[in-house]
Amino acid sequence: MISDKPSLEKPTPRKKPKQLKDYFDFRNNQVNQIGLILFSAFIISTSIHFFFEERFTEKQWQTQPMTRHKIVDDLIDSRVLLNKSKPNVIKRLGQPSYILTKDIILYELGLAPQFNSDQVEHLYIEFSNEKVSKVSLTLYDY
Structure with a gap:
């Protein structure tokens, strides 16, 4: 039952909020x-x-083909080649290692540490409408 009389107990004090400096x-x-x-x-x-982390440079790509596996991730992530023409890509990266079709070329990446030596990793570049549409890594069997 609630009474109308005021309580004689002291109200509990409210907790003081933390200031920014306290955090x-x-x-x-x-x-x-x-x-x-x-x-x-x-x-x-x-x-x-x-x-x-290794950065992509055209000079390193062309002069040191055995170390391309170190810089290929930066090349793909930076999206430098997307929407470039085939002659522009060849000018930047040099002659491709393999031309699979008119619209697909592969570049060898050098000797990366691998457990499976049957497959070699390549930079896969696909063209559509004479422009680069896809750049990725691929494993290619010989």
Whole structure:
């Protein structure tokens, strides 16, 4: 039963909300310290990966064919060849290793570390309407 009389008990004080500076106070707060360490490790590892990743250059592609497997991922991801004409692609990458059809050419990628030596990886370039429509990696049996 609810009475109309005021209660003699003192009201419980409301919890004071945290201020923004309290979230960045790392003294004796192990959860925040672990989070900061993990975040720092992520930033450092991402930076190191970016720094040591091989970048595509036309000169390296043409002069060092045995190391193409190191730079082919950057070539595909940068989408440099898409919508280029066949003569433009040949000018940039040199003569293809294989011409399968009028619209498909392959470039050898060199000797990458592999477990299966029966198949060789190639850069697959497909043309449609005289422009590059698809660039990918493919395994090709001899």
